[in-house]
Amino acid sequence: MPRHWTQGRDENGINWIACTEADTGIALPPIRWADHDRPETFRGLAAKQEGLAAREQERLLRALLRLCVLRYQAEAYRAIAEALAAGQTADVQAIVELSSREAEP
Structure with missing residues (x-):
């Protein structure tokens, strides 16, 4: 994904x-600095942002894992319902494996 960087100086010399x-569609709002600002300030800000990232x-990885668990639970519940409806509760694993394969792209 190509990024387009722009740089400038405003009328106040910032x-x-x-x-x-x-x-x-990601857009980084302008970051401003003055020529007399200390480099340590921006090194500290960079470290803070890296930590936040x-x-x-x-957090996103944990959310993705929770999403997978919820989907697997839904598949299992659906398979149990089908097995109960068919009177074949011994075949739940086969039903859920078949429905999982059908759901794959």
Whole structure:
């Protein structure tokens, strides 16, 4: 996904940089700094954002795993219902495996 970076300086001499990603619509609002700002400030901000991104990635992974569990439960419940309706409760595993294969892309 190509990013398009733009940089400039406003009428007050404050620098800015922004980014957009056309494919996803992600847009980074302008980040501003002055020529006299300390590099440590922005190193600290970079570290903070990296930490936030890592925590968000972990949270999203846990959410994805929960989503998978919910879908598997739905498949199992559906298979149990079909097996009970057919009077074939010994075949729940076969039913759920068959329905799982049919649901795959």
